[in-house]
Amino acid sequence: xxxxxxxxxxxxxxxxxxxxxxxxxxxxxxxxxxxxxxxxxxxxxxxxxxxxxxxxxxxxxxxxxxxxxxxxxxxxxxxxxxxxxxxxxxxxxxxxxxxxxxxxxxxxxxxxxxxxxxxxxxxxxxxxxxxxxxxxxxxxxxxxxxxxxxxxxxxxxxxxxxxxxxxxxxxxxxxxxxxxxxxxxxxxxxxxxxxxxxxxxxxxxxxxxxxxxxxxxxxxxxxxxxxxxxxxxxxxxxxxxxxxxxxxxxxxxxxxxxxxxxxxxxxxxxxxxxxxxxxxxxxxxxxxxxxxxxxxxxxxxxxxxxxxxxxxxxxxxxxxxxxxxxxxxxxxxxxxxxxxxxxxxxxxxxxxxxxxxxxxxxxxxx
Amino acid sequence: xxxxxxxxxxxxxxxxxxxxxxxxxxxxxxxxxxxxxxxxxxxxxxxxxxxxxxxxxxxxxxxxxxxxxxxxxxxxxxxxxxxxxxxxxxxxxxxxxxxxxxxxxxxxxxxxxxxxxxxxxxx
Numbered sequence: 001x002x003x004x005x006x007x008x009x010x011x012x013x014x015x016x017x018x019x020x021x022x023x024x025x026x027x028x029x030x031x032x033x034x035x036x037x038x039x040x041x042x043x044x045x046x047x048x049x050x051x052x053x054x055x056x057x058x059x060x061x062x063x064x065x066x067x068x069x070x071x072x073x074x075x076x077x078x079x080x081x082x083x084x085x086x087x088x089x090x091x092x093x094x095x096x097x098x099x100x101x102x103x104x105x106x107x108x109x110x111x112x113x114x115x116x117x118x119x120x121x122x123x124x125x126x127x128x129x130x131x132x133x134x135x136x137x138x139x140x141x142x143x144x145x146x147x148x149x150x151x152x153x154x155x156x157x158x159x160x161x162x163x164x165x166x167x168x169x170x171x172x173x174x175x176x177x178x179x180x181x182x183x184x185x186x187x188x189x190x191x192x193x194x195x196x197x198x199x200x201x202x203x204x205x206x207x208x209x210x211x212x213x214x215x216x217x218x219x220x221x222x223x224x225x226x227x228x229x230x231x232x233x234x235x236x237x238x239x240x241x242x243x244x245x246x247x248x249x250x251x252x253x254x255x256x257x258x259x260x261x262x263x264x265x266x267x268x269x270x271x272x273x274x275x276x277x278x279x280x281x282x283x284x285x286x287x288x289x290x291x292x293x294x295x296x297x298x299x300x301x302x303x304x305x306x307x308x309x310x311x312x313x314x315x316x317x318x319x320x321x322x323x324x325x326x327x328x329x330x331x332x333x334x335x336x337x338x339x340x341x342x343x344x345x346x347x348x349x350x351x352x353x354x355x356x357x358x359x360x361x362x363x364x365x366x
Numbered sequence: 367x368x369x370x371x372x373x374x375x376x377x378x379x380x381x382x383x384x385x386x387x388x389x390x391x392x393x394x395x396x397x398x399x400x401x402x403x404x405x406x407x408x409x410x411x412x413x414x415x416x417x418x419x420x421x422x423x424x425x426x427x428x429x430x431x432x433x434x435x436x437x438x439x440x441x442x443x444x445x446x447x448x449x450x451x452x453x454x455x456x457x458x459x460x461x462x463x464x465x466x467x468x469x470x471x472x473x474x475x476x477x478x479x480x481x482x483x484x485x486x487x488x489x
Contacts, residue, residue: 035403035457036428037403231428292408293408293426294406294426315428343409
């Protein structure tokens with residue numbers, strides 16, 4: 001007998017809105033509310049919102065928090081000097097494989113917020129506590145299951161949020177991308193997202209999230225499910241943990257070298273030795289199918305330099321063609337052609353740089 | 367959407383309807399609802415001689431690809447080309463959007479399939 005699925009505080013809202021739900025990492029989450037393609041277009045053209053309360057906010061606080069985070073993650077939090085500024089990073093295991101990808105917010109030298117994926121949350125917290133104890137860091141790691149989170153995305157998203165919550169406008173109006181503002185009542189408004197559009201990810205106490213959701217619906221923001229979330233992030237060139245990378249994949253095999261900071265030679269973050277000594281990089285690039293069909297994870301790819309694999313694939317609603325990410329032999333470049341094995345047939349595809357779409361528009365490719 | 371009574375149904379969620387001396391085949395509202403937004407319909411081999419139950423084509427949604435099967439033995443004589451550019455027609459009008467036409471080896475084979483009441487009872 002399987003354990004029952006977890007529900008976010010917005011579950012009843014989703015059911016009332018006609019959501020079809022699915023088991024996502026142990027959570028009963030909406031995959032769409034009728035049409036995931038229409039939801040996708042709403043985000044690119046106007047505004048849409050996602051219940052991301054299944055993800056976990058973690059407070060990292062204490063005199064040793066700064067040193068702890070510089071040990072724990074591959075990107076360097078020393079870069080964050082303005083309160084509210086955030087960065088994207090991987091957390092590596094000692095073999096240099098990715099434990100999870102996450103976002104870290106700086107508020108003060110002893111006050112940080114980390115946001116991790118839903119399916120890996122328990123693993124991540126256990127890992128963080130282990131590293132804190134092993135290094136005897138003076139840090140308190142507090143999972144915040146009392147908080148809920150909504151991502152409002154699209155060209156009209158921020159305006160809709162301010163229409164629903166005028167009191168937040170003053171503090172959030174001037175936020176630069178990848179910055180957040182902590183407001184009264186344990187509210188975090190951050191100019192971040194997983195869609196390639198502008199918008200806010202908003203963290204509020206779980207007791208307040210249903211009212212926020214309803215007020216955003218009243219402003220015309222369209223509820224969007226995990227189906228649209230996947231097509232949007234794929235078009236935007238953003239990795240999905242568990243699919244594009246996992247504990248057996250190092251950052252330079254998943255297009256994530258840019259998130260690893262090696263500048264400070266004295267900072268021996270976990271996994272650094274492994275990625276410096278045992279690196280087997282891959283070319284992690286986009287693929288665009290040149291004929292009809294749909295690419296999916298694990299499909300084989302044939303290139304002039306050897307075999308590769310599709311890690312994520314879908315039909316792009318914005319482009320009307322199948323796009324995906326692939327792990328390919330080093331030396332393969334955007335502009336090269338490849339063949340993708342779809343149900344026993346080899347279909348031609350073009351290798352592209354990522355992203356495919358940014359700010360509602362298809363990026364020009366070679 | 368109520369099940370049209372002018373056609374027969376299979377346990378793999380195809381419908382089959384006579385049109386002159388051929389049969390139109392599509393998928394049910396139940397099937398399109400389970401699949402979600404369709405993004406690709408194809409691999410229909412015009413001219414192929416199939417037995418009942420053999421794969422006759424593919425419908426693919428954002429979620430997954432699904433084979434569609436020949437409800438009766440016969441020759442595939444047409445593919446609905448409209449679905450190449452607009453697969454969503456199946457989501458919108460599953461009982462109007464035929465996918466392929468089949469010239470049955472024996473028209474009487476259709477009699478063995480489910481009528482609307484039997485399909486409804488089974489689903």
